[in-house]
Amino acid sequence: MKTTRLRKFHQAKWDEPIIFELTKKGERGLLISEAEKEIEESIGDGISALPDKMKRKKAPGLPEISQMRVLKHYLRLSQQCLGADLNVDIGQGTCTMKYSPKINEILIRSPKVTELHPLQDESTVQGALEIIYKLDTFLREISGLSQFSLQPGGGSSAIFAMASIIRAYHEANGEAEQRDEIITTIFSHPSDAAAAASKGYKIITIFQDKDGLPDVESLKNAVSNKTAGLLITNPEDTGIFNPRIAEFTRIIHDAGGLCGYDQANANGILGITRAKEADFDLCFFNLHKTFSSPHGCGGPAVGALGVTKRLINYLPVPIVGFDGEKYFLNYNLPRSIGKVRGFLGVFPVILRAYAWIMSLGALGLKEAASIAVLNNNYILNKVKQIHGASAPYAKGRHRIEQVRYSWEKLTEETGISTEEISCRMADFGFHLWSSHHPFIVPQPFTIEPTESYSKDEIDEYISALNEVAKEAYQNPEKVKNSPHNSVVHKIDNSTLDNPEKWAITWRAYLKKNKIKE
Amino acid sequence: MNTKKGSAHPYIPNSAPEVKAKMLKEIGVNNIDELYSDIPETLKFKGNINLPKALPSEYALKRHVEEILSKNQTCEDNLSFLGGGCWQHYVPAICDEINQRSEFLTAYAGEPYEDHGRFQALFEYESLMAELLDMDVVNVPTYDWCQAASTSIRMACRITGRNEILLSDTVSPDRLLVINNYCRPIVNIKTLKHCPKTGAIDLNDLKSKISPRTAGIYFENPSYLGFLESQGNALSDIAHENGALSIVGVDPVSLGVIAPPSHYGADIVCGDIQGLGVHMNYGGGLAGFIATHDEEKFVMEYPSRLFGITKTAVKGEYGFGDVAYDRTSFGLREKGKEFIGTCSALWGITAGVYLSLMGPEGMQKLGKTIMQKSQYAMKKISEINGVKAPLFNAPHFKEFIVDFNDTKVPVKEINKSLLKHAIFGGKDLSDDFPELGSCALYCVTEIHTKKEIDSLVQVLSDVLNKTDIKKG
Numbered sequence A: 001m002k003t004t005r006l007r008k009f010h011q012a013k014w015d016e017p018i019i020f021e022l023t024k025k026g027e028r029g030l031l032i033s034e035a036e037k038e039i040e041e042s043i044g045d046g047i048s049a050l051p052d053k054m055k056r057k058k059a060p061g062l063p064e065i066s067q068m069r070v071l072k073h074y075l076r077l078s079q080q081c082l083g084a085d086l087n088v089d090i091g092q093g094t095c096t097m098k099y100s101p102k103i104n105e106i107l108i109r110s111p112k113v114t115e116l117h118p119l120q121d122e123s124t125v126q127g128a129l130e131i132i133y134k135l136d137t138f139l140r141e142i143s144g145l146s147q148f149s150l151q152p153g154g155g156s157s158a159i160f161a162m163a164s165i166i167r168a169y170h171e172a173n174g175e176a177e178q179r180d181e182i183i184t185t186i187f188s189h190p191s192d193a194a195a196a197a198s199k200g201y202k203i204i205t206i207f208q209d210k211d212g213l214p215d216v217e218s219l220k221n222a223v224s225n226k227t228a229g230l231l232i233t234n235p236e237d238t239g240i241f242n243p244r245i246a247e248f249t250r251i252i253h254d255a256g257g258l259c260g261y262d263q264a265n266a267n268g269i270l271g272i273t274r275a276k277e278a279d280f281d282l283c284f285f286n287l288h289k290t291f292s293s294p295h296g297c298g299g300p301a302v303g304a305l306g307v308t309k310r311l312i313n314y315l316p317v318p319i320v321g322f323d324g325e326k327y328f329l330n331y332n333l334p335r336s337i338g339k340v341r342g343f344l345g346v347f348p349v350i351l352r353a354y355a356w357i358m359s360l361g362a363l364g365l366k367e368a369a370s371i372a373v374l375n376n377n378y379i380l381n382k383v384k385q386i387h388g389a390s391a392p393y394a395k396g397r398h399r400i401e402q403v404r405y406s407w408e409k410l411t412e413e414t415g416i417s418t419e420e421i422s423c424r425m426a427d428f429g430f431h432l433w434s435s436h437h438p439f440i441v442p443q444p445f446t447i448e449p450t451e452s453y454s455k456d457e458i459d460e461y462i463s464a465l466n467e468v469a470k471e472a473y474q475n476p477e478k479v480k481n482s483p484h485n486s487v488v489h490k491i492d493n494s495t496l497d498n499p500e501k502w503a504i505t506w507r508a509y510l511k512k513n514k515i516k517e
Numbered sequence B: 001m002n003t004k005k006g007s008a009h010p011y012i013p014n015s016a017p018e019v020k021a022k023m024l025k026e027i028g029v030n031n032i033d034e035l036y037s038d039i040p041e042t043l044k045f046k047g048n049i050n051l052p053k054a055l056p057s058e059y060a061l062k063r064h065v066e067e068i069l070s071k072n073q074t075c076e077d078n079l080s081f082l083g084g085g086c087w088q089h090y091v092p093a094i095c096d097e098i099n100q101r102s103e104f105l106t107a108y109a110g111e112p113y114e115d116h117g118r119f120q121a122l123f124e125y126e127s128l129m130a131e132l133l134d135m136d137v138v139n140v141p142t143y144d145w146c147q148a149a150s151t152s153i154r155m156a157c158r159i160t161g162r163n164e165i166l167l168s169d170t171v172s173p174d175r176l177l178v179i180n181n182y183c184r185p186i187v188n189i190k191t192l193k194h195c196p197k198t199g200a201i202d203l204n205d206l207k208s209k210i211s212p213r214t215a216g217i218y219f220e221n222p223s224y225l226g227f228l229e230s231q232g233n234a235l236s237d238i239a240h241e242n243g244a245l246s247i248v249g250v251d252p253v254s255l256g257v258i259a260p261p262s263h264y265g266a267d268i269v270c271g272d273i274q275g276l277g278v279h280m281n282y283g284g285g286l287a288g289f290i291a292t293h294d295e296e297k298f299v300m301e302y303p304s305r306l307f308g309i310t311k312t313a314v315k316g317e318y319g320f321g322d323v324a325y326d327r328t329s330f331g332l333r334e335k336g337k338e339f340i341g342t343c344s345a346l347w348g349i350t351a352g353v354y355l356s357l358m359g360p361e362g363m364q365k366l367g368k369t370i371m372q373k374s375q376y377a378m379k380k381i382s383e384i385n386g387v388k389a390p391l392f393n394a395p396h397f398k399e400f401i402v403d404f405n406d407t408k409v410p411v412k413e414i415n416k417s418l419l420k421h422a423i424f425g426g427k428d429l430s431d432d433f434p435e436l437g438s439c440a441l442y443c444v445t446e447i448h449t450k451k452e453i454d455s456l457v458q459v460l461s462d463v464l465n466k467t468d469i470k471k472g
Helices: A037-043 A067-079 A102-108 A126-143 A155-172 A190-198 A216-222 A245-254 A309-314 A347-383 A408-414 A418-426 A455-474 A476-480 A493-497 A506-512 B017-027 B032-036 B058-069 B093-099 B116-133 B145-160 B173-183 B203-209 B232-241 B252-256 B329-335 B345-382 B411-420 B450-465
Strands: A147-149 A181-185 A202-206 A227-233 A258-263 A282-286 A303-307 A319-322 A327-330 A403-406 A444-447 B164-168 B188-192 B214-221 B245-250 B268-272 B288-292 B307-311 B318-322 B399-403 B439-443
Touching: A037 B345, A067 B093, A067 B116, A067 B345, A102 A347, A102 B058, A126 A147, A126 A282, A126 A303, A126 A319, A126 A327, A126 A347, A126 B058, A147 A319, A155 A190, A155 A227, A155 A258, A155 A282, A155 A303, A155 A309, A181 A190, A181 A216, A190 A202, A190 A227, A190 B329, A202 A216, A202 B329, A216 A245, A227 A245, A245 A258, A303 A309, A347 A403, A347 A444, A347 A455, A347 B017, A347 B032, A347 B058, A408 A455, A418 A444, A418 A455, A418 A476, A455 A476, A455 B017, A493 B307, A493 B318, A506 B116, B093 B345, B116 B252, B116 B288, B116 B307, B116 B318, B116 B345, B145 B164, B145 B173, B145 B214, B145 B245, B145 B268, B145 B288, B164 B173, B173 B188, B188 B203, B203 B232, B214 B232, B232 B245, B245 B252, B252 B345, B345 B399, B345 B450, B411 B439, B411 B450
Parallel strands: A181 A202, A181 A227, A227 A258, A258 A282, B164 B188, B164 B214, B214 B245, B245 B268
Antiparallel strands: A147 A303, A282 A303, A319 A327, A403 A444, B268 B288, B307 B318, B399 B439
């Protein structure tokens, strides 16, 4: 394989103390506008209004640090973090780490966004409501479904909302108690099982057949008059498109259940295939994945939830309507599940998704999907050539937006695990994520290139992967003891599962290690 | 695409024709359609997505979006007294500087090696909140207070093995909608009456309703209606005597001056961190926290990520990682505790920056200033003929009910008039709490000046004296 130049990377290592270690009595980071003299004269200290037992006796043990030192501390921490803006972030498969355009950041920083209160009179937020309404209509076109709620605060919240709607639907038909099972698949996101279980459902998980696709015979055996619904991704984490998906939805519908499509990641199929054609009743898109809003170290986010016409009345309230002149909040959904998040959802995320779609348009969305798939299959071809790596299932077939690979052979031959390879990849400035549990694919890793990275960048990532695999055979100790060029060295995880030793806060750490401040 | 035929969109490098051709060749296919060969024709979308004309020019896009946004009127352009779950506080410049950093903004789920900074920043956030709350365990943020309260309730049920929760009927209606949906059909939610004079929970009602089925009592301080629930100790004692937990929602902004719930017996504490350095963002700034003591039976019931500090192979080096990862749904799917996914982590980092800047004295002064300014506002508003604030005879923090009943004017009309004077009046409570009649929930924080409060009072008094305002 032709190898591209390997970067001589070293991550910033500031050896920065914990924030509490920076405290210096008397330092101040920020002064506020205190009450005017006249107020003080009229009211007194204000605190006297509190009954004695409600007064805080001792000031909170926060550190005292001057402003520039606080800034420097957090800037240094930021430098010890690899965002998608800095690395070739294709190694976090399923997460869709694409480019989040900077113009959208400029737009969301406008006071016209940041300084809006969610309870303002409708007449004063026509711009915000217009964006929400229009994004809803865009997503209807993209999915083929009839109405979206942009309220859920993430993909898992949207899954919980889907499970809630499924339950409310069966309740309306007097079948909620009887239909207490949700079916999902092992290569669907863990939350498809977990959020539905949180709604009180028993979970039936369909495993893969020899081709890596969810086994349709198992599905047939699983459905009954207890079936409430199906929650499934397609393509699943393997990146293999399930060509029998319409058969899945038909089997569920025939059994009286509803079908929810987890499209958290829809990046390979925009404009290619939709929830509607596969006959789903519900779907959701993560606006922080496919629709480019940045991931923010794990949110804030939006799981945009769509439904067919017959389920609109079940959506969380309010949705945004338009009467031809004005945008307004519509609470009139008689069977609404209520709410899944305060107010209307995360508006900056909604705005970024709106701007991203407007920049690309219909053909651009399809081009983004197509190139994401092109990039993925290009990588598939390259990874298969790496000694010790393989792409289980669907031999000789193409994949959609990602592939779940395996280091099984490499581990067998060298003893080096996926986790150790991930650590070594950090030395080249890259992430390599293993996979969701359980590890059905042995020693898994999942790569999803999206449309955002150039061929040269992809080649560089592959070269690093190739180099680390080579090292595993030739110099395993180097991989085992990695990372060498990252912020920290091999972490001792033994304390993290031990209640006597774990320390979730600095004060707990000081107590458990008998350290005096 | 609307760019010139053959030219690549700036967001999609490999749509450059030569690159695309090279890659296709290497894969061994003639065109991209072949890569979709697994998708049956019947499932393929034959049409074109019906979307407005694309604006690939960055300038055109900026103009377009700004034109829509210009239709918004903000709490900066106007004088706002809205609260009720989202609050206008001052956001220090450094909070935005940090949360806009590419490294934090575009990171996600990296390992503690390459994302050491993300782990440390969120560990520090947990630690700073722990000081404010005087508790030893705080989670990586969940979606918002609504979710934090819902999960706290579900945790209490798992910890006690019971399935009923008693909560104050003054909890925000929005929050109650989330809690009810999140608990149904697992947990029974029963409401407790409040004393019409003070707003406090009616202890007799509580005593008559608490039972061996009760997993916990949930109340808020300050309550949604602004008053403080001063019976914290009594409520926690009653819960504990009955084998139930005390769950308290709290505004962390108040904790420089007001005793944290752990001081009056709370077992699980939750709330929202939006007030700690995050812009309102039309409600998008919300993020929830949950705190407990460091006991295994509590820690093991969190669904959230909990970042812990540990050692590395190098002496003196701090490392970080997930504490008890296997309790989560990432570890165990449906057998994990509730579920976990992307929530509101960036706002956690931001709140950490805020608390680092404020320090102990800053939080004390903030709390004191808010109490002074809100008390001043109540005093001045009460001087208006027929208007009374607060409604409840209790200490308040930053929000309070203004009672307009004696003016016979509905809040809706008052707010309409205020809006003409560029004032966003307090939230109209008449739909959610019809028994209160014409009442509004006002919020006064450290950002309100005396002049602004005086101007509210002046305008209010003017509009109420105007003859044309509709009487209810």
